Amino acid sequence: MKGKRSTFLITCLCFGFAFLYIPIFLLILYSFNYSKLLPVWGGFSTRWYVTVFQSEDVWDATLLSLKIALMNATVATLLGTMAGLMLVRFARFRGKTLFTGMISAPLVMPEVITGLSLLLLFITLQQITGWPGNRGVTTITIAHITFSMAYVAIIIQSRLINSDLSLEEAALDLGAKPFRVLFDITLPLLAPGMVAGWLLAFTLSLDDLVIASFVSGPGSTTLPMLIYSRVRLGLKPDINALATILIVTVAIGVLLAGWILLRQHQRKLKAEQLASQ
Template sequence: MSGRHPGRSRWPLWTLLAFGYAFLYVPILLLILYSFNESRLVTVWSGFSLKWYGELLHNRQLLDAAWLSVRIAAVNATVAVVLGTLAANALVRHGRFRGRTGFELLLTAPLVMPDVLIGLSMLLLFVAMQQGFGWPAGRGFTTIAIAHITFSTAYVAVVVRSRLAQMDASLEEAAMDLGARPLSVYAQITLPLIAPALLSGWLLAFTLSLDDLVIASFVSGPGSTTLPMVVYSSVRMGVSPQINALATLIVALVAFAVVIAGLSMRQSQRSS
C-alpha cells in the first residue's frame, strides 16, 4: 500500500490526536454533562435532571443579560461588516493611494491591542464626549456597541480582504465592459461573490462581541450588564448549575451557526 511505511506503527499519531481532542473538548463535555446533574453541587453527580434548565428560564437577571448581549452582538456584527467591507475594498481595489500603509496599520492595530487598553481608552473617550457635548448620555447599550464595533471591524476587514484579493479582478472589468456602472457591478458581481466572507465576518464579529468581558466591563453602565459580566460575577459567588445549562445552550447555538456557515461556504466554493 502506498503511503504506509512498513514496520512503523501508527499508534503514536492516534494517541497524539486523542490527547489533542481531549485537551480541547473534555472541559466542554464535562460542562454539558453537569448541566443535566440533579445535585446543586457542580462537582458531584447525583442523577439526571432538567431542572436547571427550568430554573434558568425563570432567572430574569440572566435572561435580560443574555438578550442584551445578543442585541449588542447583532448590531455590532452588522455595522462591523459594513465598515470592514468598505475598508477591505479600499485596500484591495484602490491600488497604492496616499497613506495606504498607514491606513492598513491603523485598521489592523486593534487585532493586537490588549483588551484592557481598548476598554480604558474607550471609557475615557466616552466620558470626555459626555462632558464635551452630552452624547452619549451615560453608558450602556450604545457605548458597548461602539466599543465592540471598533475592534470587530478589524477582524471583518481581514476576512473580507482575503476573499476580495482571491477574486479575479477581470470579473468586475468584464461586467463593466458589458455595460454595468461601477455601483451596479458591485451589487451584481462583487457582493454575491464575497457573500460567504461577509457571512463568516458577521458570525466572527457576533461571537467576539458575545464573548467579550473586559471591554464591556469598562464601558457599561448601571442597568446594562452583559451575559459574560453576569456569568463572571455569579461564578465568584459559587458556580450554579444554571450557568452550565446556559453554557450548553450557547454551545448548541454556536455549533448550529458553525454548521450553517460551513454549509454556505461549501455551496459557494462549488459555484466559484
C-alpha cells in the same frame, strides 16, 4: 506505516482531544447534576435548566447580548467592507501602507487597552458634548464595532485580492458606470465574504467580556458579564446549564454551516460534470 499505526501518534491524538474536550464534557455532565454542591453527584436531573429558563436576569442578558451582536455585526460588516474595498481597489495614495497596517492594529491590541481607551473616549466625550449621557447598549455596541470592523475588513481584503479584476473591467466595458459596477458585480461576488464577516463579528460580540465590562453602565449586563459575575459569587449549577445551552447552540450552528458548505461543494462538482459533457 500501512496497516499498523504508530501507538505514539494515537496517544498524542487522544491526549490532544482529551485536553480540549474533557472540561466541556464535565461541564455538560454537571449541568444534569441534581445536587446543589458542584463536586457531589446527586443523580440525574434537569432542574437547573428549569431554573435558567425561569430566571429573568438570564433572559434579559441574553436578549441584550443578541441585540448588541446583531447591531454590531451589521454595522461592522458595512464599515469593514467599505474599508476593505478602499484598501484593495483604490489606487495608491499617501499613507496607504500606514492605513493598511493600522486597520489590523485592533486585532493585536490587548483587549484591556482597547476597553480602557474607549472608556476614556466616552468619558471625555460626555464632558465635552454631554453625549453619551449614560453608558450602556450604545457604548458597548460602538466599542464592539471598533474592533470587529477590523476583522471584517481583513476578510474582505483577502477576498478582493484573490478576485479577478477583469470582471469589474468587463462590466465597465459593457457600459456600467463605476457605482453600478459596485452593486452589479463587486458586492454580489463579495457576498460570501460579507456573510462570513457578519458571522464572525456576531460571535466576537457575543463572546466579549473585557471590553464590554469597561464601557457598560448600570443596568446593561451582557450574557458573558452575567456568567462571570455569578461565578464570582460562587459556582452554581444553573450556570452549567446555561453554558450547555450555549455550547449546543454553537454546535448546531457549526454543523449547519458545514452542511451548507458541503452542499455547495457537491453542487459545484455536479456543475463541473455537466460542463464536461
